[in-house]
Amino acid sequence: MKVLHVIPSLSPSQGGPSLVLPVMAGALAERGIQVDVVTTDDDGRGRRVPCGVTEGWQERDGWRLRMFPKQTEFYKVSMPLRRWLRGHAADYDVVHVHAVFSFASSAACAAARAAGVPFIVRPLGVLNAWGMQNRRRWVKALSFRWLDKPLLDAAAAIHFTSQAEADEAAELSIRARPVVIPLGTDLRCLDALPPPSSFHDSHPAASGGRNFLFLSRIDPKKGLELLLDAFAASRAGRQGWLLVVAGAGDKPYEDALKERARASGISDRVLWTGFLEGAQRLAALAACQVFVLPSSSENFGVALLEAMAVGLPCISTEGVALAREAAAAQAVLLTGRTAPELAATMDRLAGDAAEREALGRRASQLARSAYSAQAMAAALENLYQQSRK
Numbered sequence: 001m002k003v004l005h006v007i008p009s010l011s012p013s014q015g016g017p018s019l020v021l022p023v024m025a026g027a028l029a030e031r032g033i034q035v036d037v038v039t040t041d042d043d044g045r046g047r048r049v050p051c052g053v054t055e056g057w058q059e060r061d062g063w064r065l066r067m068f069p070k071q072t073e074f075y076k077v078s079m080p081l082r083r084w085l086r087g088h089a090a091d092y093d094v095v096h097v098h099a100v101f102s103f104a105s106s107a108a109c110a111a112a113r114a115a116g117v118p119f120i121v122r123p124l125g126v127l128n129a130w131g132m133q134n135r136r137r138w139v140k141a142l143s144f145r146w147l148d149k150p151l152l153d154a155a156a157a158i159h160f161t162s163q164a165e166a167d168e169a170a171e172l173s174i175r176a177r178p179v180v181i182p183l184g185t186d187l188r189c190l191d192a193l194p195p196p197s198s199f200h201d202s203h204p205a206a207s208g209g210r211n212f213l214f215l216s217r218i219d220p221k222k223g224l225e226l227l228l229d230a231f232a233a234s235r236a237g238r239q240g241w242l243l244v245v246a247g248a249g250d251k252p253y254e255d256a257l258k259e260r261a262r263a264s265g266i267s268d269r270v271l272w273t274g275f276l277e278g279a280q281r282l283a284a285l286a287a288c289q290v291f292v293l294p295s296s297s298e299n300f301g302v303a304l305l306e307a308m309a310v311g312l313p314c315i316s317t318e319g320v321a322l323a324r325e326a327a328a329a330q331a332v333l334l335t336g337r338t339a340p341e342l343a344a345t346m347d348r349l350a351g352d353a354a355e356r357e358a359l360g361r362r363a364s365q366l367a368r369s370a371y372s373a374q375a376m377a378a379a380l381e382n383l384y385q386q387s388r389k
Contacts, residue, residue, distance in 0.1 A: 002034040002091070003384060006108035007098040008076045010037070010065070012277045013044035013248060015217040016183075016302030017098060017124050022060065023186045027377035029062030033384075036092070037063060038085070040070040040078045040104060045250065075103040085111035094384045095119040096159070100126050100148055101140055109151040118156035118387040121176075125161075125299025128168040144172075152176055156387035159380075161300040162321030179383055182322075183300050184376030187368055189282070190309050199283035203244075205271050206287055210241045212346060213288035213312070215281070216295075216303045218249030223294035223317070223337065224257055230294075230342035232264035236350035241269070246284050248275035285310050289356065290349050294335070294342055295320050305371055308332070308363035313356040315345050322371075331362040 005025060010018045025035045036057075041048045049067060057064045068081035081104055089095060089111040097112075099105040100123045112119035126140075152158065155176040160166040166178045200207040212231070216222055224245070231237045243266070248254070254272075261270045276284055285291075291307035291314045298304075301322035307314050314332045316323035326332035335345040349356050 001093050001381075001384060001388075003028065003036070004089070004092040004095045004108075005035065005037045005098065006085070006095065006104055007037070007039050008102040008104040009042035010039045010067075011043045011047075011049075013217070013275055014042075015219075016300065020183050020185075020302055021098060023184065023373050024376065024380070025063040026061045026186070027184070027373040028380060030374075031377055031381055033381060035063035037065045038081060039065070039067055040076050040081060041067045042070050042076055045073060075101070077103040082107040082111075086114070089117055090115035092117055094156075094387055096380075096384075097121045099124055100152070101143055106147060106151060109155065113151070113154050119154075120157045120159050120179075120383065120387060121152055121155050122159040122161070123152075123165075123169065123299075125165055125297065127172060127174075128165060128297060128299065129171075149174065157383060159383070162325065164321040164324060165299040181376060181379045181383065182371055183302060183305070184371050184373040185302070185305050185309055185367070186373050187309055190285075190306065193286040193310060194279055194283040196283070196287035199280070199287035202280065202283075203271055203273060203287075206242055206244055208240060208242065209289070210236075210350070211244050211288040212236075212241060212290050212292050212350075213244045213246065213284060213307070214292055215244075215246040215276070215284060215307070216293060218245070218247045218254055218257070220253065221296050221298075222247075223296055223319075225260060226294050226337060226339060226342060227292060228257065228260050228264060228266070228270070229339035230346060231270070232261075232266045233339050234343040234350075235347045237266060237269055239350075241350055243270045244273060244284065244288055245270060246273045246276045246281070285312060288312065290315065290346070292316070292342075292346065293320055293323070294337065296337065298322070304332070305367055309367035309371075311360040311364040313349055313359035314363055315342070315349065326363065326366055329362065329366050331359070331366040333359065 043049045068078045070076045070078045095112040097105045097108045153175040157177045157179045160180045231243045291312040293316045296319045298320040301320040323332050327334045335342045
């Protein structure tokens, strides 16, 4: 079977979707599926990957990647990608599209439809109420009615990563079949974490060994204002615990958050690492004791899954789909989205090493049994086979 994956950006700065797709492609390739991935040369807002990468295919770990130059930031328009899709969609048995409200995804759906090739759309959570109402609301409303919904209706399936995401999107009355397949992570790279000292060498302030970790994009939906306010109100913050904020976002928003920390009197207890990837990302997981993700809306929660897999005790909210599922298995602590509630939950774990150990153990067991890359790939292969009938 030959499958094409299309995504607007593979930049790690774009968070979970860009991090998961290489894992997905590799796991599918291990099952004998021929996997090609096409995207733009986007490397975050205002940036592109180095020159030369848009010239032909790049061989990856059992799969191929090709990038095309983007012409705009808004919707990441790439006319060369559109031309390629029109000419080559028919070469594949299935097209798997990752994103909605993007030029690349619309072009891929249209090209596959015109070629008579079944296509599947993973909407990345943007069809839920928060995404539809809080991100370019009127532009999305018009785009959805006249462009995106007709394409989604024609899809062989809509790939949701949690039942919560599927339930919210059901209100939009999309005719395509909904299928829930949770994401998975490559557990092999999490089996042997770097020593905490490798993170301490770069960030000596974290060497005290009592650290809360936020590891995700810095974005308004992630709940960082709430986290800063809760940390300022917590006992733990006054008793030597450090809040590590590992991520990057738009500079004006980051600056506003740092000013919020200064105004709350916690600047000396908050470590802003900037964007972390590779070994430094893993080292941050090894060097921290509690993971916190207080997002208002996550269709899955890849960063939470990574933290669970390595055995970190995790705090999250109802807005994170994976957190809801994990909480039912007593593998994640759910908290309300107010500063006093989050502060109380942080203090609870900070003051109870035995609970941290037990919670982390349950989190690791659940992540490794239910959310592996291999389980995800097996379910996707079955979906692809069904879509071809």
